[in-house]
Amino acid sequence: DADVTQTPRNRITKTGKRIMLECSQTKGHDRMYWYRQDPGLGLRLIYYSFDVKDINKGEISDGYSVSRQAQAKFSLSLESAIPNQTALYFCATSDTTGYGNQPQHFGDGTRLSIL
Amino acid sequence: SQQGEEDPQALSIQEGENATMNCSYKTSINNLQWYRQNSGRGLVHLILIRSNEREKHSGRLRVTLDTSKKSSSLLITASRAADTASYFCATAPLGSSNTGKLIFGQGTTLQVKP
Numbered sequence: 001d002a003d004v005t006q007t008p009r010n011r012i013t014k015t016g017k018r019i020m021l022e023c024s025q026t027k028g029h030d031r032m033y034w035y036r037q038d039p040g041l042g043l044r045l046i047y048y049s050f051d052v053k054d055i056n057k058g059e060i061s062d063g064y065s066v067s068r069q070a071q072a073k074f075s076l077s078l079e080s081a082i083p084n085q086t087a088l089y090f091c092a093t094s095d096t097t098g099y100g101n102q103p104q105h106f107g108d109g110t111r112l113s114i115l
Numbered sequence: 116s117q118q119g120e121e122d123p124q125a126l127s128i129q130e131g132e133n134a135t136m137n138c139s140y141k142t143s144i145n146n147l148q149w150y151r152q153n154s155g156r157g158l159v160h161l162i163l164i165r166s167n168e169r170e171k172h173s174g175r176l177r178v179t180l181d182t183s184k185k186s187s188s189l190l191i192t193a194s195r196a197a198d199t200a201s202y203f204c205a206t207a208p209l210g211s212s213n214t215g216k217l218i219f220g221q222g223t224t225l226q227v228k229p
């Protein structure tokens with residue numbers, strides 16, 4: 001089984017719909033992240049969380065919300081989807097042990113299309 | 116805003132040749148990391164180089180870091196068709212170790228022809 005699992009893998013929906021993307025991990029990491037990837041723009045950070053009680057906005061949080069239901073689960077919601085939120089979304093985790101910023105471990109992504 | 120700028124954006128080589136990708140960044144860093152992304156998959160961590168290191172090796176990968184020029188390079192030696200992927204540099208900005216945040220570049224797409 002994958003260490004970081006994202007569901008669904010693909011989703012097509014309509015403008016104005018509420019969408020939830022889910023992420024679960026078995027790595028036991030405290031830190032979790034949500035990114036979106038657009039062609040030519042690399043990955044941009046949407047939200048990140050250190051633990052269940054700690055949620056932080058990233059670079060592009062407008063139009064998104066998150067919920068950290070447990071150490072292992074971090075979900076991303078689009079309250080009212082719009083077409084420019086069409087992108088590939090990634091969840092990632094990292095450890096807090098050791099020195100400095102640790103490597104991040106990624107899920108295989110959710111490809112979201114909003115019509 | 117993007118921290119890393121990668122060059123070239125795309126690279127096509129023959130199997131057996133070496134591939135070099137470059138990354139430039141803007142602010143001081145704790146470390147710099149390289150990731151690979153195969154088509155349709157998530158990013159996979161390849162190698163991490165700390166700000167006080169100049170060179171690091173891992174198998175066929177060689178990474179250099181020049182903090183005075185704010186640049187890094189990834190060299191893949193004796194490339195294989197399986198190395199075909201996108202490669203991203205990610206910087207850990209100085210002072211961000213308590214957040215674990217990374218800032219990713221736009222990536223270099225590498226095609227290795229058999």
